[in-house]
Amino acid sequence: MSATVSEHLDTRASLRAGRDVGASHFDRLEPLLARISKPIQYVGGEVNSVVKDWEDATVRWALMYPDAYEVGAPNQGVQILYEVLNGREDVLAERTYAVWPDLEELMREHDVPQFTVDGHRAVGDFDVLGLSFATELGYTNMLNALDLAGVPVHAADRLGDEPLVIAGGHAAFNPEPIADFLDAAVLGDGEEAVLLITGIINQWKRQGRPGGREELLLRLARTGSIYVPRFYDVQYLPDGRIQRVAPNRSDVPWRVSKHTLMDLDEWSYPKAPLVPLAETVHERMSVEIFRGCTRGCRFCQAGMITRPVRERSITGVAEIVEGGLKATGFEEVGLLSLSSADHSEIADIARNLADRYEDSQTSLSLPSTRVDAFNVDLANELSRNGRRSGLTFAPEGGSERMRRVINKQVTEEDLIRTVTTAYAAGWRHVKLYFMCGLPTETDDDVLQIASMAKEVIKAGREASGRRDIKCTVSIGGFVPKPHTPFQWASQLDHESTDARLAKLKDAIRSDREYGKAIGLRYHDGKPGIVEGLLSRGDRRIARVIEQAWRAGARFDGWSEHFSFDRWMECAQSALSDDEVDVDWFTTRERDRTEVLPWEHLDSGLDIDWLWDDWQDALEEIAVDDCRWTPCFDCGVCDQMDTQIQVGPTGVTELPMPGIGVPSCATPLATTTQSVTRQDASKTNGG
């Protein structure tokens, strides 16, 4: 155990410091800020931030994105929940982020607790610490924040007034590796879930906190949509596999289901996003144009767990953009989703917004687009003002065969046609994104990335008649994720990943005609193994995480802070008495009968469908998108009683803002006509 980590303290940090619960600790933090780098990230005071009176609220949330402020502050999920919660009169929500080691050291030396940036209140004073995990690599930062807050890291040691520690975000779909540290986890969309939790806490407090913390957690667990790990026991087989996961009391449900927000237009957030003073990774007015994706890429956890597709209407998007730009002054609008060009009204949205903001030096961006010529037209629309950065496409797999395995239905012909259009339209730089380490992959599949890149340059030179065109190939290591068809797959070991990437690098560099026009960006395979361990781990991994944190692991998503050797040493020592090790969790293929650690957590996906899709992958059989072909029974809509919500709404023109309210006769008054899957298949002749 490291001396830098404090022992458990029973009293709240604020009381220890001789001040009231909910009081500001800024005066104690301030002298430290003069001695650290980038102090602005810790002071709050952003435009649109909120500080409410402590006493006016009955339920108080500290929301944490467990990474540095520059990454966490722009996070759309946290910003939305911050607005949703603060929109309630009797609820207070503030934000906290991971502090860098320079400040951590001073905070420990001067006994300054983990604080919120809004009111500089001690995190330990709040009713709830809600963490949003976009990635598993934030787990050590959670432990560090709890420790700095003076809150016991183990949920079992939190017996009194400590905040409920609740995890959300995509990683929370398998919270088992951090189950020992959590009071609860929420799967799926957070907007309604945080209000459900708030309501339960509110009622429990008003009743005089009957039954204490245990009773409160029980009330949360009984909803069937909030997972409270302590009410579930895991039994193991002698060989280390899980025998079963079962409730340890009769009044909690066997399975816990995810939250799905229907009708995005009813939830017009963010209305007034934060405008950070510090520089952050995304500085733009982001609006989510739809949630969910049914393209069915088999590696994509986000696409699997956020089903069904729910679109925001063109008018809903325009309203959020207009209000958000007024409230923030941002220079850029980002239209976000998992595959933005798939919105049924995307062309009209892009054209209308481009018209509307053409004269105001506001740029539009459309991250996450697919490889087709339509997207080049769209990109041209978005870059009317002349700024053209690179166009990014994600074929993901290098060979045709590989793309059938992962169900990314794009042919090399499509890609060449698309980039030819782009280069002919004046673009000079195309970025291509691939993965390495996919199931069934061979060296040859990866080497085909090189030939594809060469073809791209060749086609580009022909289309543009120039030689100064470029192509950047970015490669990410594939990590199998829970609730996907690849959840049973073997992860490629890091040595093989590195060897394959080295061969690819040689193949590109050795080409005298095209090599210099192709840039290659990739990371080594080691961080992916730790991510894989945390992604598909079970409760035994908690010991590894705790040891790694005590040994100094923090900011594991940052290469300058990440230590693979530390993680492996801690894993070896923490798992020494078990039948299992890092390879068992990562490079081992599972079979259909094995109980997966997250099987009691219901993403709506039918496990038989997932298995069949995994078998289809191995046989290189592709599956279509249910938005324009008949339902293929992934299970989500039946299980969750939800449906696809896609347009078009019939609205194609938006009035210019400030010209007055349209009359009822205009198409603007039309409400979103949700087209269910059945309707869609009819209209598409499916």
Added chain:
Amino acid sequence: MGNRRPPDRDIAPVAQRVRIRYARRGRLRFSSHRDFQRALERGIRRAGLPIAFSAGFSPHPKISYANSAPTGAASEAEYAEIGLTAAWDPEAVRAALDSALPPGLDVVDAVEAHTSDFAQRLEASHWRIELVDVELPVAQAARDAFWAAGRIEVQRMAKSGLRTFDAREPVAQLQVEPDSQAPCVILKAVVRHVTVTVRPDDVLAALRRVADLEPPVPPRVTRLAQGPLDEATCTVGDPFAPDRRG
């Protein structure tokens, strides 16, 4: 970008230049100059000011900044100039910007620019340096040792590497005053702007060098004024004065 030309755009010309004085107070003294630039650009958009843009591929708002106080130092006297495509009442510009910026970045004065030599008018700065837990006689002795020295070399890490320069000569005046909230003394320094700007940190480094003055708590620093220096009285005047006359 080869043969690509910037798209044809109607670039509205600058119709009016407005100079603003702004303060960086409280916790927002930890904002850097770049942080302020972004905040101001967005504040201008929120306020709906008719800001002028440069031409070219990536048009930039027409804003220029005078020498800014270092990150961590508060200031009552920072300056920027904004080009507008339509004439506005300077007080309306001030009020609109002030309400569009977060509390702590406060726009306190604005004039229409009638002169062109504004940057040259910022000849000196008046700094207030709070030394907590420092006894008055100790501070006084340090000040006297500083004042008696002809030249005090200090070092600072710059982007180009470690620089060594004199922190004594540019200081036109250095005074020590007791503070009502003892134990605390106030240093007041009037510093001429020279090629290598001498900052409050450099004055403190010089005091450490000549008199081993080592404040136990990081001092709070505030720039009280920037402007023309009256050498006779060692006072810093109002740089907007010529514009107000215009």
